[in-house]
Amino acid sequence: MTDTPEKADTPEEAGHAEEAWAGPGTRASEAGDGTRAVRAGLPEPVKYEPSLPGPVFAAHFHLPGDPTGPYTYARDENPTWTHLERAIGELEAPEQDVETLVFASGMAAISAVLFSQLRAGDAVVLPSDGYQVLPLVREQLTAYGIEVRTAPTGGDAQLDVLDGARLLWIETPSNPGLDVCDVRRLVEAAHARGTLVAVDNTLATPLGQRPLELGADFAVASGTKQLTGHGDILLGYVACRDAELAASVRRWRKIVGAILGPMEAWLAHRAIATLQLRADRQNANALAVAEALRGREEVTGLRYPGLPDDPSHKIASQQMRRFGCVVSFTLPTRARADRFLEALRLVDDATSFGGVRSTAERRGRWGGDAVPEGFIRFSAGAEDTDDLVSDVLRALDASAD
Numbered sequence: 001m002t003d004t005p006e007k008a009d010t011p012e013e014a015g016h017a018e019e020a021w022a023g024p025g026t027r028a029s030e031a032g033d034g035t036r037a038v039r040a041g042l043p044e045p046v047k048y049e050p051s052l053p054g055p056v057f058a059a060h061f062h063l064p065g066d067p068t069g070p071y072t073y074a075r076d077e078n079p080t081w082t083h084l085e086r087a088i089g090e091l092e093a094p095e096q097d098v099e100t101l102v103f104a105s106g107m108a109a110i111s112a113v114l115f116s117q118l119r120a121g122d123a124v125v126l127p128s129d130g131y132q133v134l135p136l137v138r139e140q141l142t143a144y145g146i147e148v149r150t151a152p153t154g155g156d157a158q159l160d161v162l163d164g165a166r167l168l169w170i171e172t173p174s175n176p177g178l179d180v181c182d183v184r185r186l187v188e189a190a191h192a193r194g195t196l197v198a199v200d201n202t203l204a205t206p207l208g209q210r211p212l213e214l215g216a217d218f219a220v221a222s223g224t225k226q227l228t229g230h231g232d233i234l235l236g237y238v239a240c241r242d243a244e245l246a247a248s249v250r251r252w253r254k255i256v257g258a259i260l261g262p263m264e265a266w267l268a269h270r271a272i273a274t275l276q277l278r279a280d281r282q283n284a285n286a287l288a289v290a291e292a293l294r295g296r297e298e299v300t301g302l303r304y305p306g307l308p309d310d311p312s313h314k315i316a317s318q319q320m321r322r323f324g325c326v327v328s329f330t331l332p333t334r335a336r337a338d339r340f341l342e343a344l345r346l347v348d349d350a351t352s353f354g355g356v357r358s359t360a361e362r363r364g365r366w367g368g369d370a371v372p373e374g375f376i377r378f379s380a381g382a383e384d385t386d387d388l389v390s391d392v393l394r395a396l397d398a399s400a401d
């Protein structure tokens with residue numbers, strides 16, 4: 001907690017005294033998500049300077065004398081990252097002191113945690129139904145002499161293979177199956193065994209779920225998806241409470257050099273200001289699409305954690321504050337799924353998710369996930385709800401046999 005004096009009343013704050021944001025640099029945990037998002041990571045106001053300082057392009061900084069920080073060489077630190085890291089930390093854990101490290105991509109962040117924490121002879125538990133690059137990661141870990149165990153996300157099945165593991169990797173909701181596990185329960189079991197816990201928070205975003213508050217040691221995510229939300233940058237981050245764990249991840253970033261460019265860091269920070277607006281619209285659209293699909297007989301396996309009768313809903317409502325913008329479902333055949341995607345006008349056939357423009361894809365085209373040929377992963381954008389739902393229903397009709 002920084003001790004910042006209460007900011008003088010400004011016109012924006014007048015009339016909102018009770019829940020007023022206490023000023024940049026503080027953790028106004030009582031502020032609403034929208035307030036927190038627009039102010040996240042902003043430095044103390046400086047006369048004639050912009051509220052969000054522009055990107056700092058530098059490989060090195062003036063450094064007379066002893067090389068003490070904070071800014072020496074830009075593979076280690078950059079002021080534009082610092083602002084972004086504070087912003088993400090404030091969202092991931094408004095009431096805790098956390099250290100956040102940004103990376104060039106979600107995979108860079110994931111690899112940084114796995115490869116900085118695990119040594120030959122260690123065991124790690126991964127989800128068997130997680131992000132599609134995890135099987136490649138598994139191969140690499142195995143090649144380094146690390147034992148990799150996997151179990152599905154649903155039913156907290158990872159509990160059964162925890163004994164003796166150094167690290168438990170959770171992805172909830174899982175991508176693309178949208179199963180949810182009970183993070184508190186898994187953390188408790190893991191910590192009782194001396195096992196560290198990392199949660200991939202990509203799909204939920206920190207406004208949807210706060211893994212560190214649920215007890216996890218690491219919140220890790222791809223900011224490429226809904227966090228930045230425009231489908232134009234790659235970003236990853238790791239947030240953790242423990243200074244030693246943070247230092248080991250920081251060391252890994254320095255060794256591997258998988259760092260974010262200052263322009264990307266600045267764009268990401270700018271985008272986070274609208275996270276609550278985007279997430280609320282997109283997630284409402286996802287729910288509306290899911291509800292519309294529920295009435296269609298050609299749709300099976302419909303999943304959205306926000307649907308009250310979804311198998312994930314009960315646990316999701318206990319640990320999530322928003323249910324995300326991804327809906328998954330299956331059409332009867334591959335041909336039908338392809339025709340559906342082709343017929344959509346407001347939804348791009350593209351991979352990834354979380355952007356302001358809706359996207360969908362037939363997931364089976366990649367060959368990595370264990371999904372039926374007609375399985376569609378649908379990411380709701382920020383279009384008007386009626387327009388989006390009409391487009392989906394029209395494309396379903398148009399793709400009928």
Ligand SMILES: *Cc1c(COP(=O)(O)O)cnc(C)c1O
Nearest residue numbers: 105106107131175202222224235
């Ligand atoms: C996209 C994604 C990643 C990887 O992120 P990149 O930014 O593409 O490297 C990791 N985990 C999940 C759940 C993802 O959806």
